[in-house]
Amino acid sequence: MIHGAVPLLQDYLIHSAVRLGGKIALVAGKQRVTYAEIDERSDRIAHFLAAAGVERGDRVMIFADNTVETVVSFWAVLKANAVVCIVNPLTKSEKLHYLLNDCLPAALITDSHLHSIFCQPSRDCHSLRAVIVSGTINEAEFNRLPHAVRWDTIVDRPSVAPPRKSIDIDLAAIVYTSGSTGEPKGVMLTHGNMTAACTSIASYLELREDEVILNVLPLAFDYGLYQMIMAFRTGARLVLERSFAFPAQILQVIKDEQITGFPGVPTIFAALAELRSLKSNDFASIRYVTNTAAALPLKQIAMLRELFSGARIYSMYGLTECKRCSYLPPDDLGRKPLSVGIAIPNTEVWIVDESGRRVGPGVVGQLVVRGATVMKGYWGKPEATARKLKPGPLPGEQVLYTGDYCRMDAEGYLYFVGRGDEIIKSRGEKVAPKEVESVLMDVPGVKEAAVIGVPDDLLGQAVKAFVVIEQGRIVGERQLLMECRKRLENFMVPKTIVIVPSLPMTDTGKLKKAALS
Structure with missing residues (x-):
């Protein structure tokens, strides 16, 4: 690092190479590179x-x-x-x-x-x-x-x-969004954006130089990319796998490499839980587990706490446009299991109504993010940028209007309700798919659930659910509907429930609702 210079992203590698030149930085298959x-x-x-x-x-x-x-x-x-x-x-x-x-x-x-x-x-x-x-x-x-x-x-x-x-105000990266709701958009991130995100996340994860971090997520996915960047920032070791296609093989890697950090998404954890060869000490080396891409249902939280009994478990939430919004401190997982937590360090979040006015605790509205991690904009798309970046509370600044619906409790903890483009308008009421999915996931024998809105002449949009049943369990549509009627308001109860063998996923392990109909 040049004396007196503001750190740039590549300084993470340069500095670690000076301090720890002979240390193995990267394990990829049979290759071990310093x-x-x-x-x-x-x-x-x-x-x-x-x-x-x-x-x-x-x-x-x-x-x-x-x-x-x-x-x-x-x-x-x-x-x-x-x-x-x-x-x-x-x-x-x-x-x-x-x-x-x-x-x-x-x-x-x-x-x-x-x-x-x-x-x-x-x-x-x-x-x-x-x-x-x-x-x-x-x-x-x-x-x-x-x-x-x-x-x-x-x-x-x-x-x-x-x-x-x-x-540090120069662009460091363009990360393309998945494009599930239209053509892909390139999120522009500066060196300052990315170093701020790394500093914030590494601080609450308490990353150490002796970490051995497993990454099975694509480096093209910002969640996967930041595992590599933060490992190199800390001087840790990254164990890089191409995918999670073979869970038993990944389990062996965890044992052989003595993995301490395991970032994942719900689909990865669900696949691990189905391994019948699992023993109580298979994950003894793991000190922390992170989840993002979707808020965890109660059933999966219980599964994670059982699988990784000795680890700190972080439920997190964010968007490519600002990397990370919030995290749930592990000590709060028991008392606020459905929350995606509080704002990450050096970031502010709040909820606004359709007029852009801040709302109080318990009111559902759009999440706004203010901080150094907020993107510069979308590459070559000024109109799309203007819809997301708007003037903030202080002169001359811009904040991110996420388009995501959340609510905040009296202690400042966020609860994710749904992506703005996923909200279903049925009978003149707004239905958050997440609420219906949570009820379905609580039914014994349900492995996965996804809810969408489909056109309906009478309702405007009808609520339709797709459910995957655990292997060896028998759960029917009628039972699922009964559970929904017990726990949901009438307008939220699915008009149709379809039992399917699996749900479509993106390359990064996220649910691909655009493929459901």
Whole structure:
């Protein structure tokens, strides 16, 4: 870190490499890489990018799996004073074409096994000055790529990082939202946004240098990406897996690597709980567990407390547009199990009505977030930005209108009600899917539940529920409807309940309601 300079994101790696150069920073499959090796390799990639014409503020897209190369590339782009954009490797060719032509990157870093996906989109993207390909690719395919260079030829060259030019208000990353309700939007995050988020989250998680953090989430997903960033900030070790497709294999990794930190989402924890080989001491090394992407139902909270009996369990809530809004201190899990907690350090949150006026405790309204983590805006979409970023209470500032509905209790604890675009309007009443889902999840034998609104000539929208039953259990639609009628107001009771074998999920393990009908 340069003396007197404001810290930038890449300083996390540089500083840890100086202090802990020989320490294993990253475990990815059979590869074990030190901080010094990642620092040196990222210098070489950064030097190449600068030599290829990548300038300050240019975007560089990384289209790859959770690999050593992806981690190295992330830091290299920042060292080149550029803006990093990681894209999920499950992305299809048509969507990749859209993303390339939306952010117009100066370079693309990718892997040969994705050639059939990126070949044509990269040829159609005229902003590219370099396409860096790792892995084995035949000469004919390689030669059809624009400005192509092989990864191995770059990392074999001696070099130093380009001169530092960025400052903390410069963009560090563009993270694309899933686009489930329309075309993907690129969330613009500055170095200041991201270092503020890391500082806040690391403080309440009480991260230590001896942490061994498991990440099975895509690095293209901000929840997964921040696991890597915070590990490198702390000088911890990151154990990187490509997915959670094989839970038994992940369980072995937890034992072998003595994992201390386990970030997950409800689908991951539910899959773990179904492993019949689990023993009480399988998770003895784990000190903390985090959950985000959805508020946990009571049944899953009980499951987590049983699975990770010796760990601190954090229920959290946030959006890509501000990284994290709130967290529930582990000591409060027993008395406020359905809350997503209080504002994270250095952040303020409040609830407003449809006129933008603050409301009191217990009133449902839109959540507003104020703090250093709030995004700069959506890349190339000023109208969408204006709908989210609005003047704050102090002159000259902007705050984030999340579009999410929440309520706050008298102690300042938040309760997530629903995404704004998910609220169902039935019989002139507003129905929060989360409330109906919580009732369904409390029925013994129910594994998962999802509720949506469907067009109805009489009601405007009718409430429709999709339910997954635990293996070996028998639960019928009539029983589920009876439970709903007992506990819900009439207008909230589903008109239809469908029992399904599984629910559609996004690549990041979130429920994909857009695929339900």
